[in-house]
Amino acid sequence: MTTLPAKRRKLDPKTANILYHDAAARSYDDKWSISFDERCVSYVRERAARMLPGAAYDRVLEIGSGTGFFLLNMWQAGFVKEAHATDISPGMLQACGENARRLGCDVQLRTADAEGLPFDDESFDLVVGHAFLHHLPDWERALRDCYRVLAPGGAMFFAGEPTRLGDRLAGVAKKTTAWATKAAGALRPGLLKPPSPTPITEDERVLKDLEFAVDLHTFEPAEVERACHAIGFTNVRTETEELVSSLVGWSVRTMESRVRPEVLGEKWGPFAYRMYLSLYDFDQRYLYRVLPKRAFYNLLLYGEKPERD
Ligand SMILES: C[S@@+](CC[C@H](N)C(=O)[O-])C[C@H]1O[C@@H](n2cnc3c(N)ncnc32)[C@H](O)[C@@H]1O
Numbered sequence: 001m002t003t004l005p006a007k008r009r010k011l012d013p014k015t016a017n018i019l020y021h022d023a024a025a026r027s028y029d030d031k032w033s034i035s036f037d038e039r040c041v042s043y044v045r046e047r048a049a050r051m052l053p054g055a056a057y058d059r060v061l062e063i064g065s066g067t068g069f070f071l072l073n074m075w076q077a078g079f080v081k082e083a084h085a086t087d088i089s090p091g092m093l094q095a096c097g098e099n100a101r102r103l104g105c106d107v108q109l110r111t112a113d114a115e116g117l118p119f120d121d122e123s124f125d126l127v128v129g130h131a132f133l134h135h136l137p138d139w140e141r142a143l144r145d146c147y148r149v150l151a152p153g154g155a156m157f158f159a160g161e162p163t164r165l166g167d168r169l170a171g172v173a174k175k176t177t178a179w180a181t182k183a184a185g186a187l188r189p190g191l192l193k194p195p196s197p198t199p200i201t202e203d204e205r206v207l208k209d210l211e212f213a214v215d216l217h218t219f220e221p222a223e224v225e226r227a228c229h230a231i232g233f234t235n236v237r238t239e240t241e242e243l244v245s246s247l248v249g250w251s252v253r254t255m256e257s258r259v260r261p262e263v264l265g266e267k268w269g270p271f272a273y274r275m276y277l278s279l280y281d282f283d284q285r286y287l288y289r290v291l292p293k294r295a296f297y298n299l300l301l302y303g304e305k306p307e308r309d
Contacts, residue, residue, distance in 0.1 A: 064132025
């Protein structure tokens with residue numbers, strides 16, 4: 001069992017991240033509907049195909065790999081030949097190892113802080129990451145280290161990072177839905193989940209206490225591009241995704257966390273997922289043409305380390 005210091009809110013961000021993600025690891029895949037079947041392979045394949053010029057890379061390192069969602073599904077989609085995963089949370093890496101074993105992927109695991117990677121210069125052909133740069137106290141330092149461990153001609157590819165404006169809009173959607181759900185619950189008895197009869201577990205307590213201590217940044221696409229150029233990356237490109245789909249998606253998650261599942265019924269889950277996919281298509285096909293990319297929720301980033309002269 002993890003014992004937290006009394007002043008848990010004053011923890012430094014890295015200790016907070018280790019405690020939070022070790023506690024999250026056991027239920028992480030369920031919470032975020034992570035799987036290693038065609039649903040998630042195609043999600044990862046589409047983003048990799050959109051951002052990467054190559055179809056396959058030899059030595060691939062994921063930083064902040066969590067349970068392996070991005071790297072293992074990229075491996076299944078054929079983009080990765082030799083897989084290496086690192087994370088600051090040993091619990092997450094253990095879950096990643098278990099997922100890899102089930103899939104038959106021979107991944108090399110190493111507990112590591114992305115701001116000081118324990119690898120020689122020029123060790124990898126591709127460095128990837130998903131939904132983790134925003135947890136780092138100094139994300140530019142992590143990108144510099146990423147550059148150091150890349151071989152000349154190698155590339156970096158990140159996805160799933162919240163944009164500044166997209167995150168604010170998502171916050172409004174979450175708050176409005178929480179308010180509306182509470183109001184609906186007052187009008188219709190039996191709508192909301194009752195308080196749990198059992199005391200919360202230690203893992204649940206850690207997650208609740210540290211939820212607001214681990215998310216440190218949101219990103220402006222133009223700022224990220226500037227930082228990457230200053231490090232030395234070339235062919236830097238940012239793209240974004242999800243606007244209406246993000247607002248509806250966060251509202252749905254907020255509502256689902258409060259309303260009793262029996263009220264929503266069995267068909268709700270597949271319906272909500274199909275709705276998300278249709279809205280995502282609408283965002284990328286139409287809105288992405290006319291609205292600034294900083295308004296969309298998720299940032300994708302690509303850059304290359306130049307070949308030696
Ligand atoms: C939101 S999770 C994302 C995990 C995975 N990439 C995914 O998309 O499912 C963020 C991950 O970043 C890791 N992390 C946080 N700070 C880190 C750091 N300084 N160095 C390496 N990993 C870190 C956490 O332990 C966690 O596994």
